[in-house]
Amino acid sequence: MSRFVREEYIVDGVKTVLYTAGKGEPLVFFHGAGTMDGFDFAETWTERFRVIAPYHPGWGESGDDASFTDLHDYVMHYLELFDVLGLDAFNLVGLSLGGYLAAKFASEHGHRVKKLALIAPAGVVDPDHPMLDIIAVPAEQVPPLLVSDFEILKKRLPEKATIDFTAARYRESTTLARLLWEHPADPKFMRYLHRIKIPTLIVWGDEDKIIPVQQTQLWRKLIPKAEIMVFRGAGHLVHLEKPEALEAVAKFLS
Amino acid sequence: MSGALRFNVMHFMPYVYLPENHKEFKSTWVSFPNKYYDPEKGHELYQRYFEQLILADRLGFDAIVLNEHHNTVYSMMATPNVIAAALIPQTEKARICVWGVPPNFMLPNRLAEEYAILDVMSKGRLEVAFPLGTGMEYWSNPVNPATARDRFRESLKIILQAWKEDGPTTHYGQFYTYRFLNPWPRPYQKPYPPCYIVGTGSPETIELAAELGFGYSSVFVTQQRALELNETLRERAAHYGHTLRPEQLPLLTFVYVAETQEQAEKEYVIHLQRFFEDYARSTPQWLAPPGYISVEQLKIRSAGADRMHGGFDFKAIRTSFFIAVGTAENVANQIGEWAAKMKTNHMNNVMHVADMPHWKAVKNLTLFAEEVIPRLRPRATTVSKGDHR
Numbered sequence: 001m002s003r004f005v006r007e008e009y010i011v012d013g014v015k016t017v018l019y020t021a022g023k024g025e026p027l028v029f030f031h032g033a034g035t036m037d038g039f040d041f042a043e044t045w046t047e048r049f050r051v052i053a054p055y056h057p058g059w060g061e062s063g064d065d066a067s068f069t070d071l072h073d074y075v076m077h078y079l080e081l082f083d084v085l086g087l088d089a090f091n092l093v094g095l096s097l098g099g100y101l102a103a104k105f106a107s108e109h110g111h112r113v114k115k116l117a118l119i120a121p122a123g124v125v126d127p128d129h130p131m132l133d134i135i136a137v138p139a140e141q142v143p144p145l146l147v148s149d150f151e152i153l154k155k156r157l158p159e160k161a162t163i164d165f166t167a168a169r170y171r172e173s174t175t176l177a178r179l180l181w182e183h184p185a186d187p188k189f190m191r192y193l194h195r196i197k198i199p200t201l202i203v204w205g206d207e208d209k210i211i212p213v214q215q216t217q218l219w220r221k222l223i224p225k226a227e228i229m230v231f232r233g234a235g236h237l238v239h240l241e242k243p244e245a246l247e248a249v250a251k252f253l254s
Numbered sequence: 255m256s257g258a259l260r261f262n263v264m265h266f267m268p269y270v271y272l273p274e275n276h277k278e279f280k281s282t283w284v285s286f287p288n289k290y291y292d293p294e295k296g297h298e299l300y301q302r303y304f305e306q307l308i309l310a311d312r313l314g315f316d317a318i319v320l321n322e323h324h325n326t327v328y329s330m331m332a333t334p335n336v337i338a339a340a341l342i343p344q345t346e347k348a349r350i351c352v353w354g355v356p357p358n359f360m361l362p363n364r365l366a367e368e369y370a371i372l373d374v375m376s377k378g379r380l381e382v383a384f385p386l387g388t389g390m391e392y393w394s395n396p397v398n399p400a401t402a403r404d405r406f407r408e409s410l411k412i413i414l415q416a417w418k419e420d421g422p423t424t425h426y427g428q429f430y431t432y433r434f435l436n437p438w439p440r441p442y443q444k445p446y447p448p449c450y451i452v453g454t455g456s457p458e459t460i461e462l463a464a465e466l467g468f469g470y471s472s473v474f475v476t477q478q479r480a481l482e483l484n485e486t487l488r489e490r491a492a493h494y495g496h497t498l499r500p501e502q503l504p505l506l507t508f509v510y511v512a513e514t515q516e517q518a519e520k521e522y523v524i525h526l527q528r529f530f531e532d533y534a535r536s537t538p539q540w541l542a543p544p545g546y547i548s549v550e551q552l553k554i555r556s557a558g559a560d561r562m563h564g565g566f567d568f569k570a571i572r573t574s575f576f577i578a579v580g581t582a583e584n585v586a587n588q589i590g591e592w593a594a595k596m597k598t599n600h601m602n603n604v605m606h607v608a609d610m611p612h613w614k615a616v617k618n619l620t621l622f623a624e625e626v627i628p629r630l631r632p633r634a635t636t637v638s639k640g641d642h643r
Contacts, residue, residue, distance in 0.1 A: 182396060
């Protein structure tokens with residue numbers, strides 16, 4: 001995370017840490033349900049954008065707030081953070097759970113978002129191509145499911161899970177459980193996606209073992225004007241496996 | 255109850271016909287395929303276990319203890335109140351202890367009602383314990399482990415309100431809304447049956463037991479830890495103005511009696527080994543679903559070897575837990591020592607484990623009742639002179 005600068009804010013009582021670098025139009029990145037892959041992949045974006053990558057409450061270096069039990073709490077948290085940062089309008093990129101959050105944010109507050117890019121977003125309910133319920137998968141089996149080529153992720157993980165690494169994952173899974181243990185999906189989410197009128201790009205890996213690439217068909221119906229790009233030979237973390245995917249996002253947002 | 259030692263028989267009612275390939279499964283809980291359950295064999299087992307528990311009543315044991323587990327061979331009591339209801343008319347004196355139904359898996363008014371029914375049916379023989387439920391149960395029931403402790407507290411509040419206060423009352427909480435909390439029937443015992451919290455010593459549950467003045471039964475913790483927990487509980491209960499009586503600290507023991515020390519070990523150890531290795535076999539993930547314990551607790555538990563779920567070394571286990579195996583005299587001495595050390599007069603004895611055959615369970619119960627209890631009862635009156643209800 002060479003160029004990134006760490007900033008810390010208290011947002012409505014919650015410690016919120018973000019990493020930022022670069023110049024240009026702001027690009028906010030919402031990470032997914034695990035933060036072990038870090039933000040360094042986003043460095044390529046800093047040549048053209050002022051990248052702002054916050055840790056959601058309950059993840060990474062940000063603090064906990066057990067009262068966050070609904071994705072909407074995160075929408076409200078980010079409205080507050082963006083006010084603190086003086087960010088009026090910005091590009092929004094979200095990965096997986098962060099894609100779900102970004103789409104929800106954009107459907108509710110579209111005037112704040114210039115362009116939206118969703119990378120293998122969660123959130124839609126597709127009975128024919130359901131998302132893997134990752135909470136039920138034994139922890140040690142999760143990393144290989146995230147990518148097509150495990151070598152790419154392996155170098156970002158500790159050789160042996162230390163107690164601190166295990167505890168960090170447990171903490172993030174606790175945050176996730178608060179959000180969606182009882183209701184992994186919100187059926188109303190899809191109902192309001194049509195309110196997204198801004199230019200939208202959806203990026204997917206065709207070997208995604210977490211959220212099947214076939215869900216792009218449903219997204220196409222829900223946001224008809226969205227541009228969809230599928231990258232061959234990539235898994236769920238398509239942004240780590242295919243530099244072209246990062247480039248496609250940057251180009252779309254430019 | 256006088257200061258005499260009290261002897262419970264706790265039963266898990268395990269399903270003992272494990273398939274030959276069961277070692278291929280990391281756990282016999284949660285996802286262990288239920289195609290391996292044969293109801294014909296299940297029926298035979300219920301018959302056998304009921305015989306054992308009814309015998310315990312005839313032999314003069316003070317109480318029969320049941321509990322609840324799901325999705326596992328470890329226990330066939332997914333709903334222990336059903337078992338309790340069947341036992342009540344077949345037993346005469348033994349207290350019926352449902353230790354217990356995790357309140358999180360039932361509507362609180364309904365649990366208050368079921369317990370009241372059992373108490374009235376048995377004319378006040380019921381005792382209840384409130385477990386949070388093991389981590390495994392949260393994988394098997396549709397309840398969020400991350401909010402389990404808050405829900406648990408609220409459930410207890412509702413149940414106690416239902417029992418203590420004349421209805422209808424109301425409750426407006428985080429998890430439940432009652433516009434008319436007014437359950438019929440109400441408990442036979444006033445204001446309600448003896449209550450315990452049962453757990454593995456999480457600080458949160460200890461504090462709750464202390465606050466409510468409930469008993470606390472620590473299960474599957476080491477001897478040293480159990481001692482510390484009892485001390486902590488006495489201190490914390492005193493903080494809330496409650497004086498814990500010795501019988502409020504039941505001690506979980508594994509007991510087997512035979513003619514000689516050698517005979518006892520020969521007959522028993524293999525079943526205890528299977529209990530730990532096969533029936534209690536679980537995984538770290540099943541034991542700690544997300545949010546079930548705090549991150550700090552997870553670190554402590556990850557750092558310590560888990561001696562309960564899956565490994566077995568008889569010598570180590572024997573000195574870590576409360577396991578008395580041997581002649582009547584040895585077992586009686588051992589239990590006497592523990593009672594004094596733990597300042598309790600309440601022995602909660604597991605007398606059937608894993609695939610122990612019926613004859614061994616019957617022998618164990620009989621020898622214990624006829625040769626161990628008489629050795630301990632006279633001594634016990636000097637062990638405790640606490641105030642008693």
